[in-house]
Amino acid sequence: MSYKKITETPSNYDNLEQMDTALLLQNINNEDQKIADAVALVIPEITKLVDALAERFDKGGRLFYIGAGTSGRLGILDASEIPPTFGMPHERVVGIIAGGDTAIRKAVENAEDHKEQAWLDLKKHDINENDVLVGIAASGTTPYVIGGIHKAKEHGILTAGITNNPGSPVAEISDIAIAVNVGPEFLTGSTRMKSGTSQKLVLNMITTALMIKIGRVKGNKMVNMQLSNDKLVDRGTRYIVEALAISYDDAAVLLKKYGSVQEAVNAYEIKKAK
Missing domain, CATH: 3.40.50.10490 (Glucose-6-phosphate isomerase like protein; domain 1)
Known part of the structure; x- marks a missing residue:
C-alpha cells in the first residue's frame, strides 16, 4: 500500500x-x-x-x-x-x-x-x-x-x-x-x-x-420544483409574486395553470410583451 x-x-x-x-x-x-x-x-x-x-x-x-x-x-x-x-x-x-x-x-x-x-x-x-x-x-x-x-x-x-x-x-x-x-x-x-x-x-x-x-434555477429560486404539497405551492406562488409584482391570488392562478414557477413567469412575460 x-x-x-x-x-x-x-x-x-x-x-x-x-x-x-x-x-x-x-x-x-x-x-x-x-x-x-x-x-x-x-x-x-x-x-x-x-x-x-x-x-x-x-x-x-x-x-x-x-x-x-x-x-x-x-x-x-x-x-x-x-x-x-x-x-x-x-x-x-x-x-x-x-x-x-x-x-x-x-x-x-x-x-x-x-x-x-x-x-x-x-x-x-x-x-x-x-x-x-x-x-x-x-x-x-x-x-x-x-x-x-x-x-x-x-x-x-x-x-x-x-x-x-x-x-x-x-x-x-x-x-x-x-x-x-x-x-x-x-x-x-x-x-x-x-x-x-x-x-x-x-x-x-x-x-x-x-x-x-443547465437552467433549472432563476435568480436564487427553485423555479422548477415539484409542487407536491401546500408548502411548496405557497412558496412557488410567492416566487411568482416577487418575480412579476402581481397579487398573490393572480400568482396562484398562474401557477395552477402552468404547473411550475418558470413556466408561469415565462408565459406571463411573453403575453405582456405582445
Missing part, C-alpha cells in the same frame, strides 16, 4: 467512554468544523466535474452514483432529491448502492466486495459515453466502486471518484479525483461521521451547481 489510509488512523481523542456528554459533543463538533475547509481544497476538481456534467447534460447525458454502505446511501439521497427540487426526471441522476435497494436500510453482507457487480447494475440503465459515473468510497478501496469505475472507463465514460484517502485506488483510477482529507474520525474508522459529511457537502455542490448551470 503506497498511500496512507487516513480514514483508519487513530482518533485525535482517546478514552471516549470517560467523557461526559457535553465534552463528547463538543469534541465531535470540534472535528466537524474541519470538514468545510477540507472540501474547499478540492473545489478545482469539483469544478472540472460540474463543467463536464453540464456539457453532457445539455446533450441528454446523465449522472450516475455508485457506492456501498454510507457512501451508497448518500448517492441515492442526492439523486432522489433532484426531481422534487429541480423538476428533473428521475432517470437523469441515478444512485446505485451495492446490494441493491435492500441495502439502503439494511447492510447486505459482502455486497461491496463484488468487483463485477457495479457494471452489471449500471448496464441495466444502458449507461453510455454521454453519461458520467461518480464512484463514492470513503476508504477509496471498495471493490464494487473500483470495478464500476474501471469498466466505465473501458467504455469511454467519464469517471470521478469521491474519497477521503488521497492516493487511494479510487482516486488513482478516476479521471477526476475528488479526495477530501478530513483527517482521522472522532470515533476511529467511523467514516459515517466526518467522511460521510464531507461526501454530502460535495454531492450538494455537484448537483446544485449543475442544476443552476
